[in-house]
Amino acid sequence: MGRSPGDLLIFVLKRLLQLIPVLIGVIVLTFICTHLKLSGLCNAVYPHASKAVIDACNAKYGAPLLPQFVSYITNLLQGNWGASTLGQAVYPAIAADLPATIELVLAALFLMIVIGIPLGVIAAQYGGRWADHLVRIFYLSGWATPTYLGAVLAAVFIGPALGLPTRGEYSTVVPPFPQYTHMSVVDAIIAGNFPYTVDAIEHLILPASVLAFINMGIATRMTRASMLEVLPLDFVRSARMKGLSEFWVMYKHALRNALITTTTVLGVTAGGLLAGTVVIEEVFDWPGIGQYAYDAIGGGGSVANFDGAIAVVIVFAIGVVVANMIADILYGVLDPRVDWR
Amino acid sequence: MATATSSAPVRRGDHPIVVFWRVLRANPLSLFGFLLVALICIVALIVAVAPHVLVPYGPEQETGLFNAPPSWAHPFGTDGLSFDVYSNVMRALPLDLGLGVGIAGVSLVIGGALGLIAGFYDTPGTLGGYTSVSIMRVTDVFLSFPSLILALAITRVLGPGILNVAIAVIITWWPYYVRLVRGEVLAVKHLPYVTAARAAGVTENRILLRHVLRNVTEPLVVYFTLDIGTVLVTYSTIAYIGVASKYPGPQPEWGAMLAFYQGSAPISSYPWLVLAPGLAVFVTVIAFSLLGDGLRDILDPRTRRAFVRGAAPEPPAERPTPDAPAAEAESDRGEVPVVAPDPGAVA
Numbered sequence: 001m002g003r004s005p006g007d008l009l010i011f012v013l014k015r016l017l018q019l020i021p022v023l024i025g026v027i028v029l030t031f032i033c034t035h036l037k038l039s040g041l042c043n044a045v046y047p048h049a050s051k052a053v054i055d056a057c058n059a060k061y062g063a064p065l066l067p068q069f070v071s072y073i074t075n076l077l078q079g080n081w082g083a084s085t086l087g088q089a090v091y092p093a094i095a096a097d098l099p100a101t102i103e104l105v106l107a108a109l110f111l112m113i114v115i116g117i118p119l120g121v122i123a124a125q126y127g128g129r130w131a132d133h134l135v136r137i138f139y140l141s142g143w144a145t146p147t148y149l150g151a152v153l154a155a156v157f158i159g160p161a162l163g164l165p166t167r168g169e170y171s172t173v174v175p176p177f178p179q180y181t182h183m184s185v186v187d188a189i190i191a192g193n194f195p196y197t198v199d200a201i202e203h204l205i206l207p208a209s210v211l212a213f214i215n216m217g218i219a220t221r222m223t224r225a226s227m228l229e230v231l232p233l234d235f236v237r238s239a240r241m242k243g244l245s246e247f248w249v250m251y252k253h254a255l256r257n258a259l260i261t262t263t264t265v266l267g268v269t270a271g272g273l274l275a276g277t278v279v280i281e282e283v284f285d286w287p288g289i290g291q292y293a294y295d296a297i298g299g300g301g302s303v304a305n306f307d308g309a310i311a312v313v314i315v316f317a318i319g320v321v322v323a324n325m326i327a328d329i330l331y332g333v334l335d336p337r338v339d340w341r
Numbered sequence: 342m343a344t345a346t347s348s349a350p351v352r353r354g355d356h357p358i359v360v361f362w363r364v365l366r367a368n369p370l371s372l373f374g375f376l377l378v379a380l381i382c383i384v385a386l387i388v389a390v391a392p393h394v395l396v397p398y399g400p401e402q403e404t405g406l407f408n409a410p411p412s413w414a415h416p417f418g419t420d421g422l423s424f425d426v427y428s429n430v431m432r433a434l435p436l437d438l439g440l441g442v443g444i445a446g447v448s449l450v451i452g453g454a455l456g457l458i459a460g461f462y463d464t465p466g467t468l469g470g471y472t473s474v475s476i477m478r479v480t481d482v483f484l485s486f487p488s489l490i491l492a493l494a495i496t497r498v499l500g501p502g503i504l505n506v507a508i509a510v511i512i513t514w515w516p517y518y519v520r521l522v523r524g525e526v527l528a529v530k531h532l533p534y535v536t537a538a539r540a541a542g543v544t545e546n547r548i549l550l551r552h553v554l555r556n557v558t559e560p561l562v563v564y565f566t567l568d569i570g571t572v573l574v575t576y577s578t579i580a581y582i583g584v585a586s587k588y589p590g591p592q593p594e595w596g597a598m599l600a601f602y603q604g605s606a607p608i609s610s611y612p613w614l615v616l617a618p619g620l621a622v623f624v625t626v627i628a629f630s631l632l633g634d635g636l637r638d639i640l641d642p643r644t645r646r647a648f649v650r651g652a653a654p655e656p657p658a659e660r661p662t663p664d665a666p667a668a669e670a671e672s673d674r675g676e677v678p679v680v681a682p683d684p685g686a687v688a
Binding site for chain 1: 482
């Protein structure tokens with residue numbers, strides 16, 4: 001078995017190399033899907049533009065596909081991701097917005113872990129009894145709540161009822177300290193500004209809770225399933241026979257084994273979490289790429305931004321691929337049976 | 342606590358409807374979900390065929406009351422354009438339900454067929470092997486996109502409209518079925534009853550359709566049930582974002598209605614406007630989820646054992662002997678073919 005630190009390096013590097021073909025595939029597929037139907041595209045994107053603008057647009061998107069693809073991928077690799085209809089460059093805008101989205105997604109993931117996994121343990125412990133049914137109703141409710149409904153209800157009713165802020169990252173638009181990371185809580189902590197740290201956390205609670213509630217089902221369900229698989233095994237019985245308390249048996253012995261599967265599944269939720277940010281960031285006015293995507297796609301009747309929409313699709317896909325890779329690596333680290341070479 | 346199916350073990354040879362009923366009876370939440378699904382389908386059918394029975398007002402018919410609270414005449418109140426909210430929510434039901442079933446159904450057929458091919462003809466070096474590898478490569482790339490985002494971008498290119506959104510969602514949806522079906526096929530294709538059929542001289546295509554496909558349908562149906570809800574949420578989210586269909590219009594849609602109401606009046610004063618279409622989505626989706634989630638418990642080999650034998654910590658038999666209850670429970674997927682031969686193999 002190769003499980004020395006050097007082998008771990010090889011293991012991680014292998015996973016990183018596997019990213020390359022997937023990323024190429026992502027870019028090619030995005031290009032194909034967004035260039036499916038070219039006739040009339042320019043009229044759709046610029047409904048009220050002058051003929052000159054439409055001709056320029058046709059010259060850009062109406063050309064044969066292969067040369068278009070070559071120039072598209074060249075520009076992409078050079079960091080030139082085009083510009084919005086109003087002339088704002090896409091790449092700097094997305095780079096500035098990305099940290100806020102990562103912060104929101106990580107906060108939601110944290111809630112999913114500290115709430116969703118214990119719920120799964122409880123459901124497995126009382127399998128088939130009322131606690132199990134209640135947990136099931138809870139996570140299926142999250143599953144069945146459309147993101148927009150959850151976000152709007154939280155912003156209009158739950159937020160004011162709990163006295164939580166429902167818009168933006170801070171109570172003031174610009175905080176009185178430099179934003180190095182563009183993650184609200186992290187910046188406030190770096191600045192050592194305690195009131196603003198509390199303020200930033202309060203602003204994060206509602207959007208992160210809605211995002212977590214909607215995606216909770218997979219974590220809870222998977223924990224429950226793995227626990228049900230582990231609970232009848234001999235080592236759990238021995239732990240009980242040793243006289244350990246039920247809590248210790250569940251959370252130290254059984255859950256530790258059940259968590260290995262759940263880790264992998266948490267990587268899979270990255271897609272749902274990222275997709276959820278589109279509506280949640282728009283409703284809570286969270287300045288991340290979800291809100292950028294909402295505007296770029298023409299949500300709520302805004303001016304569509306075609307280059308921005310393509311860029312956002314690629315960035316989200318990269319996010320999912322990287323999340324899966326991290327989950328894969330974590331799985332390898334957690335499961336002692338995985339050989340790192 | 343050995344509730345669930347311990348009193349009603351799922352035996353091979355029982356008619357699928359009998360099995361289905363036993364599963365429902367053992368799980369009250371799933372039974373509730375099933376009844377709700379049946380009710381929703383009946384109501385949708387009535388609204389689609391004879392709307393005047395259940396829907397008193399037309400899609401853009403003015404009632405003369407503006408933002409009226411819920412009453413007997415207007416169960417969900419009226420909106421800022423004086424339309425009856427109840428009527429429009431009901432008129433959206435056949436469309437939203439139909440889109441959920443339709444999009445998931447087309448994805449099932451496309452993805453299921455590709456998954457069967459990719460899983461069954463995967464001998465390396467043959468034409469089938471190359472086909473299988475290409476299908477899985479393309480599928481893997483599709484699976485790295487959050488489908489909502491890709492569907493939104495495709496809708497952006499195709500232009501607004503219900504059919505365009507449906508196409509966009511299908512383009513992003515079929516890969517999930519490829520992955521599911523291929524995995525099931527790989528699990529089934531080397532089981533003894535398939536080998537036995539091959540030894541008996543059954544042709545490959547016939548093995549695929551009669552022996553492999555038949556044993557893949559069960560998980561496929563469960564996944565499909567759950568998927569209808571997911572598709573509905575995705576579609577209505579695209580409509581909410583405002584690139585699918587517009588409200589008010591001749592054909593209402595829940596997501597578009599909610600987006601319009603959210604912008605038309607302060608929600609805290611007129612909550613029913615947002616709650617009516619929002620809860621319509623919620624109730625429809627949770628009905629399918631309760632049904633599908635309960636069925637999945639029985640099919641998932643990891644939870645099934647616990648459910649069939651009870652979640653109490655009993656050690657499972659290391660090697661299930663043919664007469665052990667565990668083996669009996671496993672046999673409906675053909676895992677213990679000695680006791681329970683695959684019905685397809687007899688043909």
